[in-house]
Amino acid sequence: MVLLQFIFWGSLFFILHTYLFYPLLLKWLGRTKEPHAVFYQPEDDWPQVSVLMALYNEEKVVAQKLESLLAQDYPADKLRIFLGSDCSTDDTDRIIEGYCKSFDHLHFFPFTDRQGKPGVINFLAREANILEPESSEHIYLITDANVILTPSTISHLVRHFKDPQLAIVDAHMVHTGMQEDGISQSENQYISSEVGLKDLEGKVWGYMMGPFGGCYTIRSNYFTQVPPNFLVDDFFITMQAFEKGGKAINDLEAVCHEAVSHDWREEYRRKSRISTGNFQNLFLFPHLWWPPFRPLSFAFFSHKVLRWMVPFFLMLMGISIALLSWFGPAVYLYLLLAALVGVLLLPLLDIALSSFGANFLPLRHIRYFLLMNLALFVGFLRYVKGVKSSIWEPPKRN
Numbered sequence: 269m270v271l272l273q274f275i276f277w278g279s280l281f282f283i284l285h286t287y288l289f290y291p292l293l294l295k296w297l298g299r300t301k302e303p304h305a306v307f308y309q310p311e312d313d314w315p316q317v318s319v320l321m322a323l324y325n326e327e328k329v330v331a332q333k334l335e336s337l338l339a340q341d342y343p344a345d346k347l348r349i350f351l352g353s354d355c356s357t358d359d360t361d362r363i364i365e366g367y368c369k370s371f372d373h374l375h376f377f378p379f380t381d382r383q384g385k386p387g388v389i390n391f392l393a394r395e396a397n398i399l400e401p402e403s404s405e406h407i408y409l410i411t412d413a414n415v416i417l418t419p420s421t422i423s424h425l426v427r428h429f430k431d432p433q434l435a436i437v438d439a440h441m442v443h444t445g446m447q448e449d450g451i452s453q454s455e456n457q458y459i460s461s462e463v464g465l466k467d468l469e470g471k472v473w474g475y476m477m478g479p480f481g482g483c484y485t486i487r488s489n490y491f492t493q494v495p496p497n498f499l500v501d502d503f504f505i506t507m508q509a510f511e512k513g514g515k516a517i518n519d520l521e522a523v524c525h526e527a528v529s530h531d532w533r534e535e536y537r538r539k540s541r542i543s544t545g546n547f548q549n550l551f552l553f554p555h556l557w558w559p560p561f562r563p564l565s566f567a568f569f570s571h572k573v574l575r576w577m578v579p580f581f582l583m584l585m586g587i588s589i590a591l592l593s594w595f596g597p598a599v600y601l602y603l604l605l606a607a608l609v610g611v612l613l614l615p616l617l618d619i620a621l622s623s624f625g626a627n628f629l630p631l632r633h634i635r636y637f638l639l640m641n642l643a644l645f646v647g648f649l650r651y652v653k654g655v656k657s658s659i660w661e662p663p664k665r666n
Contacts, residue, residue, distance in 0.1 A: 269592070269595060269596060272588045272591055272592050272596070273588075273592065273596070275584050275585075275587075275588040276584075276585055276588040276589055276592065276600075279581035279582075279584045279585045279588075280581075280585060282574050282577070282578075282581055283574075283578055283581050283582075285570060285574060286570060286571065286574035286575045286578070287575075290570040290571060291461075291465055291468075294465065294468040294469065294472055295468065297468075297472045298468040298471050298472050301468075301471040301472060302471075303471065303520075304428055304431065304434075304470070304471075304517050304519075306428065306430050306431040307427040307428065307430055308426070308427045308429070308430045312430070314342070314343055314346055314426065315346065315405045315406060315407045315426060315429055316346050316348075316400045316405065316406045316407065317342060317346055317347050317348070317407045317408075317409055317422060317426060317485075318348050318349075318350055318392075318393075318396035318399075318400060318406065318407070318408050318409070318488070319337060319347070319348065319349040319350060319408075319409045319411060320350050320352075320389050320392040320393060320396065320408050320409065320410050320411075321333075321349070321350070321351050321352070321392075321410075321411050321412070321413060322352050322354055322385045322388035322389055322392070322412075323351065323352065323353050323354065323356060323360055323364075323413045324353070324354040324355070324356055324360075324382075324660065324661070325356050325357060325358045325360060325661075326356070326358075326360050326413035326414070327356075327358040327359040327360050327363060329413050329414045329416075330360055330363050330364060330413050331363055331367075332416055333411075333413050333414070333415070333416060334349075334363075334364070334367050334374075336416045336417040336418075336419075337349055337417060338367075338371065339419050340417065340419055340420075340421070340422045340423070341419050341420055341422075341423055342422045342423050342426065344373075347373060347422070348373050348375065348396065348399065348400070349371075349373060349374045349375065350375045350377070350392040350395055350396050351364055351374065351375065351376045351377065351392075352377045352378075352379060352383075352388035352389075352391060352392050353376070353377070353378045353379060354379050354382055354383050354384070354385070354387075354388050354659075355378075355379050355380060355381060355382050355383075356378075361376075361378050364376050375395065377391065377392070377395065382659045383496075383659075384496060384657060384658030384659045384660065385501060385658060385660055386494035386495065386496055386498055386501045386658050387496055387658070389410060389494065389501065390493045390494060393408060393488070393491055393493070396408065396488070397488065400488075402488040402489050402491075403487075403488060403489055404429075404432065404487050404489050406487070406488040406489075407426055407429060407485050407486070407487060407488065408485065408486050408487075408488055408491055409422060409425070409483070409484075409485050410481075410483075410484060410485075410486065410502070410505075411482060411483045411484075411524075412481070412482040412483070414482070414526060414527065415441065415482035415483045415524050415525070415526050416524060416525045416526070417439075417483065417524045418523045418524060418525070420521075420522075421439060421483070421522050421523060421524050422485075422522075424519050424521045424522035424523075425437045425438075425439060425484075425485040425519060425522045426485060428517065428519065429485075429487065433474070433514070433515050434487075434514065434515055434516070434517065435486060435487050435490040435509040435510075435512070435514020435515060435516060436476070436479060436484060436485065436486045436487075436490070436505075436506055436509055436514065436515075436516035436517075437484065437485045437516070437517055437518065437519055437522070438466065438470075438476060438479035438480055438483075438484045438485075438516065438517070438518035438519070438522075439479075439480060439482075439483040439484060439518070439519065439522040439523070439524050440463060440480075440518060440519065440520045440521070440522055440523050440524070441459065441463065441480045441482060441483065441524055441525070441526055442523055442524070442525050442526075443455070443456045443459065443460075443525075443526060443527070443528035444525050444526070444527050444528065445527045445528055445530075446528055447530055448627045450529075450530035450531065450532070451529060451530060451531070451532050451535050451632075451636060451639075452528040452529060452530045453627075453629060453632060454629075454632050454633050454635075454636035455528055455529055455535065455636070456528050457633070458636070458640075463480075463518070463520075465477075465571065466478075466479075466518050467517075467518050467520060469567050469571070470515075470516060470517030470518055471517070472563075473563040473564065473566075473567050474515040474516070474517070474563070475510065475515060475516060475563060475564045475567050475568075476506075476516040476517055476518055477506075477567055477568060477571045477572055478500075478502060478503040478506050478572070479502050479506060479516070479518070480502075480518075481500070481501070481502035481503075482524070482526060483524045484502065486505060486509065487514070490508075490509040490512055490514045491505060491509075492504075492505060492508035492509075496657075496658060497655045497656060497657060497658055498545060498548055498655075498658060499541055499542065499544050499545030499548065499655060499658055500542055500545030500546060500548065500549060501545075501658075503545070503546070503549050504548075504549055504552070507549060507552075507553045507556055510556065510564060511556070532639065535639075536639055536642075536643055539639075539640060539643035539644075539647075540643040540646045540647050540650070541647070541660070542643075542647070543576070543643050543644045543645075543646065543647020543648065543650075544647040544648075544650040544651045544655060545647075545655075546572070546576050546644070546647065547576065547647060547648050547651035548651060548655065550572075550573060550576060551651075553568075556568055557569045557572070557573050576644060578641050578644065579641040579642070579644045579645040579648075580645075582641060585607070586607065589603055589604050589607060590604060610634060611638065614631055614634050614635070615631075615634060615635040615638060617631060618631035618632055618634070618635045619635075
């Protein structure tokens with residue numbers, strides 16, 4: 269009986285720690301912290317920037333993305349753009365080739381065999397180093413085709429690299445195209461909370477727990493080639509940078525935009541893939557999160573490890589509370605009934621209401637939370653099965 273109670277309350281504590289206690293602690297610790305303010309000034313010699321972008325069948329967004337890169341206010345002689353098309357079968361290559369005829373700082377590499385995003389980025393990094401050797405003054409901007417930069421995004425990101433301690437600076441992704449129906453409101457709220465949490469981690473610890481993979485900068489001498497079967501390359505690159513002694517922050521003024529997902533199936537597919545990659549990183553870097561008594565390990569353990577373990581905590585809570593409701597005090601029966609309502613009835617009620625065009629956000633958030641943790645569990649099973657390739661299919665573009 270005591271063991272079951274320990275499992276139940278311990279699991280609940282870990283869930284509350286990663287979603288409530290840790291964010292509150294960061295807010296308290298960060299209340300007197302100022303944003304990073306060691307900047308390059310206009311008269312300084314700014315670093316060389318190499319944009320690295322992998323694409324696969326991005327005909328709907330690639331022109332807009334290239335226009336946003338070409339409109340940057342960063343010194344033109346310090347910016348090169350390296351594009352790798354991973355055997356695209358639509359008009360992506362033709363669109364890029366058209367731009368390359370007009371802009372000689374665009375370097376295009378169409379692959380004839382699928383490489384996966386890590387393979388493309390690794391190749392582009394090597395190509396960039398041919399024109400500008402790897403150094404602390406050579407910055408990579410790694411970005412996705414569907415993420416649209418504002419004109420000052422690169423300048424705001426790169427200005428921080430005057431601080432020699434910094435290895436990575438992340439952008440501030442802002443969602444566009446929210447709708448009342450579908451998953452977009454819940455996804456936007458979750459991502460917005462993640463942006464705030466990572467901003468505080470950078471201010472308090474100097475160790476932001478992974479950038480927004482669609483747009484971030486890293487010193488080229490902190491970049492590590494990503495294994496070909498890794499699915500979450502941005503987190504892997506960040507952890508490797510930490511192992512080399514670098515630090516990471518984000519810049520809330522370095523704004524970029526991404527259309528938010530509305531489709532439950534597409535978002536579940538994406539999160540399942542990301543979850544598989546999360547467990548790859550979890551088991552590759554145990555020395556960075558255990559024991560969780562240093563700033564880096566405490567942040568890693570509290571923000572990432574515990575959050576990735578939530579589906580297992582939920583299962584442990586369900587098993588223990590079911591047994592306690594039978595053998596223990598009556599309060600556990602009431603807790604079991606409340607859990608059943610939350611896990612079964614409320615998501616069904618949200619589905620029923622949405623079919624009539626009614627959208628009640630608290631219900632939508634509960635359904636989103638359960639979907640996210642189901643994707644985490646499925647991602648773990650795929651990790652156990654083994655990941656042989658990082659070849660990807662982009663989500664449907666609106």
